[in-house]
Amino acid sequence: MFKLPKNLFRPLRPVFRPTRLYSSVPLTAETYKDKVSINDKFKKLNDSDIEFFKGILKDESGLITGDDCLGYNEDWMRKYRGQSQLVLKPRTTEQVSMILKYCNANNLPVVPQGGNTGLVGGSNPIFDEIIISVANLNNIRSFDPVSGIFKCDAGVILETADNYLADNGYIFPLDLGAKGSCHVGGVVATNAGGLRLLRYGSLHGTVLGLEAVLPDGTIYNSMNSLRKDNTGFDLKQLFIGSEGSIGIITGVSILCPIRSSSVNVALLGVSSYEMVQKVFIESKKELGEILSAFEFMDLNSQKLVGQYLKLDHPLEDEYPFYVLIETSGSNKDHDDEKLETFLANQMEAELVNDGIIAQDESQLRNLWSWRESIPEASTMNGGVYKYDVSLPLDDLYSLVEASSERLRGEGLVDFEDGSKPVVEAIGYGHLGDGNLHLNVCVREYSKSVESVLEPFIYQWIQEHKGSISAEHGLGFQKKNYVGYTKNDIEIKLMKEIKHHYDPHGIMNPYKYITA
Amino acid sequence: MSLKILVPVKRVIDFAVKPIINKAQTGVETKGVKFSMNPFCDIALEESLKIRESNKGLVDEIHAVSIGPTKAQDILRTALAKGADTSTLVDVGDEEVEPLAVAKILKKIVEKQQSNLIILGKQAIDDDSNQTGQMLAGLLGWPQATNASKVEINGDEISVTREIDGGSDTLKAKLPMIITTDLRLNEPRYVKLPNIMKAKKKPLEKLSPKDLDIEISKRLQTLKVQAPPERPAGVKVESVDELIEKLKQVKAI
Ligand SMILES: Cc1cc2nc3c(=O)[nH]c(=O)nc-3n(C[C@H](O)[C@H](O)[C@H](O)COP(=O)(O)OP(=O)(O)OC[C@H]3O[C@@H](n4cnc5c(N)ncnc54)[C@H](O)[C@@H]3O)c2cc1C
Numbered sequence: 187m188f189k190l191p192k193n194l195f196r197p198l199r200p201v202f203r204p205t206r207l208y209s210s211v212p213l214t215a216e217t218y219k220d221k222v223s224i225n226d227k228f229k230k231l232n233d234s235d236i237e238f239f240k241g242i243l244k245d246e247s248g249l250i251t252g253d254d255c256l257g258y259n260e261d262w263m264r265k266y267r268g269q270s271q272l273v274l275k276p277r278t279t280e281q282v283s284m285i286l287k288y289c290n291a292n293n294l295p296v297v298p299q300g301g302n303t304g305l306v307g308g309s310n311p312i313f314d315e316i317i318i319s320v321a322n323l324n325n326i327r328s329f330d331p332v333s334g335i336f337k338c339d340a341g342v343i344l345e346t347a348d349n350y351l352a353d354n355g356y357i358f359p360l361d362l363g364a365k366g367s368c369h370v371g372g373v374v375a376t377n378a379g380g381l382r383l384l385r386y387g388s389l390h391g392t393v394l395g396l397e398a399v400l401p402d403g404t405i406y407n408s409m410n411s412l413r414k415d416n417t418g419f420d421l422k423q424l425f426i427g428s429e430g431s432i433g434i435i436t437g438v439s440i441l442c443p444i445r446s447s448s449v450n451v452a453l454l455g456v457s458s459y460e461m462v463q464k465v466f467i468e469s470k471k472e473l474g475e476i477l478s479a480f481e482f483m484d485l486n487s488q489k490l491v492g493q494y495l496k497l498d499h500p501l502e503d504e505y506p507f508y509v510l511i512e513t514s515g516s517n518k519d520h521d522d523e524k525l526e527t528f529l530a531n532q533m534e535a536e537l538v539n540d541g542i543i544a545q546d547e548s549q550l551r552n553l554w555s556w557r558e559s560i561p562e563a564s565t566m567n568g569g570v571y572k573y574d575v576s577l578p579l580d581d582l583y584s585l586v587e588a589s590s591e592r593l594r595g596e597g598l599v600d601f602e603d604g605s606k607p608v609v610e611a612i613g614y615g616h617l618g619d620g621n622l623h624l625n626v627c628v629r630e631y632s633k634s635v636e637s638v639l640e641p642f643i644y645q646w647i648q649e650h651k652g653s654i655s656a657e658h659g660l661g662f663q664k665k666n667y668v669g670y671t672k673n674d675i676e677i678k679l680m681k682e683i684k685h686h687y688d689p690h691g692i693m694n695p696y697k698y699i700t701a
Numbered sequence: 702m703s704l705k706i707l708v709p710v711k712r713v714i715d716f717a718v719k720p721i722i723n724k725a726q727t728g729v730e731t732k733g734v735k736f737s738m739n740p741f742c743d744i745a746l747e748e749s750l751k752i753r754e755s756n757k758g759l760v761d762e763i764h765a766v767s768i769g770p771t772k773a774q775d776i777l778r779t780a781l782a783k784g785a786d787t788s789t790l791v792d793v794g795d796e797e798v799e800p801l802a803v804a805k806i807l808k809k810i811v812e813k814q815q816s817n818l819i820i821l822g823k824q825a826i827d828d829d830s831n832q833t834g835q836m837l838a839g840l841l842g843w844p845q846a847t848n849a850s851k852v853e854i855n856g857d858e859i860s861v862t863r864e865i866d867g868g869s870d871t872l873k874a875k876l877p878m879i880i881t882t883d884l885r886l887n888e889p890r891y892v893k894l895p896n897i898m899k900a901k902k903k904p905l906e907k908l909s910p911k912d913l914d915i916e917i918s919k920r921l922q923t924l925k926v927q928a929p930p931e932r933p934a935g936v937k938v939e940s941v942d943e944l945i946e947k948l949k950q951v952k953a954i
Contacts, residue, residue, distance in 0.1 A: 247939065447733045452894075500891050522775075529894050542891035545779045546737030547717035549891060 268311030287403030300372025308661025340371025377427030379657035397437030446514035455505030586613035660698035741822025
């Protein structure tokens with residue numbers, strides 16, 4: 187077979203962290219000194235601790251100290267930087283257990299880390315917490331081709347898991363732009379949503395069992411759970427979306443659906459947000475069971491992607507909004523027919539102004555790249571303030587307009603003028619799930635911009651009955667804003683659970699929840 | 702002068718799909734596999750559309766032809782949606798057709814359509830023969846320019862640039878002629894929605910080899926299809942010293 191060069195027809199790029207060319211990221215403890223201060227009750231790490239960990243880990247490569255910790259201290263957005271002097275990379279669940287037990291007994295704070303692609307500063311230390319990376323827990327444990335149950339270590343990279351499943355005709359029920367770097371355990375710990383949630387539902391439904399280590403070293407194991415199991419509390423749910431606050435996930439068992447043999451992707455140009463909603467309703471009606479993604483993007487997000495990929499947009503003219511529709515089914519003729527009829531109807535009803543359909547796999551990937559590259563494109567000028575929110579569909583886009591207006595009012599925005607701190611507020615997201623990503627793309631992180639945005643945005647969301655975190659979690663970024671979405675009783679119950687499992691508060695301290 | 706362009710397009714396993722050899726080792730697994738237009742054919746089609754767009758009134762007709770199973774209609778519909786005017790499917794069922802037979806069929810279509818310019822892919826990515834264009838040129842007795850990376854029209858003369866080791870090579874010929882396309886000639890377009898609808902109404906004629914008086918016979922016999930031997934996995938080294946040690950072991954340095 188002839189091998190075409192890999193770069194033919196511009197395929198997707200791996201997820202690159204924003205460039206490291208310029209100066210290092212300022213310390214979180216400096217940038218946010220008004221928000222956080224070190225807790226003196228924690229013990230300072232010393233040589234005998236390190237000796238102890240060496241004894242547990244045995245091989246040298248699992249223990250990183252000093253300046254080599256930098257990559258683990260900085261976050262993906264280059265917004266946060268911790269000061270950890272020690273990264274531990276255990277290879278077995280037992281090692282994780284021994285490490286945590288020791289830290290718990292000695293009051294040593296820890297930060298669990300997966301692929302370090304989290305977007306709320308949750309995966310990095312603030313001060314000198316020990317980083318426990320599960321990257322070396324990376325074996326696929328088993329796959330049952332009849333039930334579709336897949337079991338693996340927490341540190342398996344999402345894309346590796348999905349490729350393995352693809353070879354077996356199955357698909358991982360979650361997909362997101364960071365799949366080349368994020369871990370299966372990491373996405374469970376954040377309860378990530380992503381591009382397939384519309385079709386396959388949330389991890390709260392698809393995860394069947396977990397293996398996790400509690401601060402006192404206890405190994406909780408529900409890896410053998412079945413799909414239906416009504417025997418008391420569903421404890422694994424506590425870990426899904428807990429963001430490393432009560433334990434370290436070491437193994438995941440998840441139910442995977444069959445991979446669709448026929449996938450279509452169309453990219454549409456739409457004249458207003460109102461029309462986007464109409465197209466969404468119609469797509470649910472006409473595409474029904476084969477609709478697998480409905481993503482929307484505004485014009486500015488597409489302009490940035492064009493600059494980032496250095497390409498012309500696949501649609502010739504500009505439109506205020508773009509919609510990417512994906513269908514997945516088992517019968518190509520049936521799906522093609524359905525999609526084409528649906529699109530013809532949309533054009534005829536003038537809900538859609540223009541559109542294209544991918545004719546082969548590379549075109550399909552290219553169209554997706556105009557959606558999936560937005561996170562990278564949004565940071566390319568220096569940085570990004572990310573707000574990942576759920577809102578009633580009617581109000582979804584108004585938040586972008588309100589934020590943009592507010593920034594404009596302060597004279598902070600200009601798409602071209604490099605002397606303004608803000609490039610633009612852009613909006614895109616999983617419309618099918620009522621989830622908006624508001625990204626305020628900046629040339630540099632600055633207090634003056636942040637104070638215009640926060641708490642304004644959180645208040646706006648509260649007024650419109652939304653959630654301040656649809657899928658990215660709370661981490662460090664939103665630690666003071668939980669109250670905008672959860673009521674006092676909810677917060678009290680969460681704290682009680684935290685305190686019960688982590689009485690010394692060593693797990694991911696200084697983040698959204700403290701013991 | 703006006704151009705009547707013929708663009709042959711082949712239905713092949715999508716280039717992004719990793720082919721798997723079937724259990725009987727007689728070929729690759731095709732069940733449940735995604736098929737698309739051969740990328741080089743797509744480039745040939747794109748070039749013909751570009752010629753029409755950049756030379757107003759020059760192109761009379763772009764005709765797409767596919768030789769393959771009934772399903773190859775999908776590929777023709779794509780070609781029509783991208784901008785071909787008319788099309789023909791020569792339905793050969795599931796039979797594999799060798800380049801010479803393809804060239805013979807194409808010759809008949811050329812005569813039928815009175816084409817004077819044929820733009821086709823330099824090869825199909827399934828059998829990688831890279832023969833059809835050349836054989837067709839032989840059968841028709843027309844000039845050929847293979848592996849085009851640039852095509853320019855000056856009056857009734859066409860010049861074709863091809864990439865060669867250390868530079869480029871430019872050929873000139875008068876119509877009628879045959880051009881086969883290389884990878885970097887252009888980048889194929891997307892299909893626009895309204896054009897998909899319009900394509901449904903464009904002509905798609907269905908013929909059998911018999912209708913063209915062609916007998917398809919096989920000159921080649923496939924004995925066995927096998928995957929290349931797997932490469933041994935790489936090794937990770939912990940330090941530069943270890944790397945040097947390992948390289949010395951295999952006598953690389
Ligand atoms: C380009 C890009 C696109 C993205 N798109 C989406 C999207 O569409 N939808 C979405 O929901 N999110 C998205 N995200 C963010 C998403 O939260 C992360 O990509 C992913 O969920 C985190 O996985 P990770 O392994 O990198 O975890 P990390 O970033 O390492 O950690 C995230 C949090 O989980 C904790 N944690 C990690 N591993 C464990 C473990 N084994 N046990 C206990 N706690 C642990 C950490 O302490 C931290 O609090 C995107 C991120 C990027 C960079």
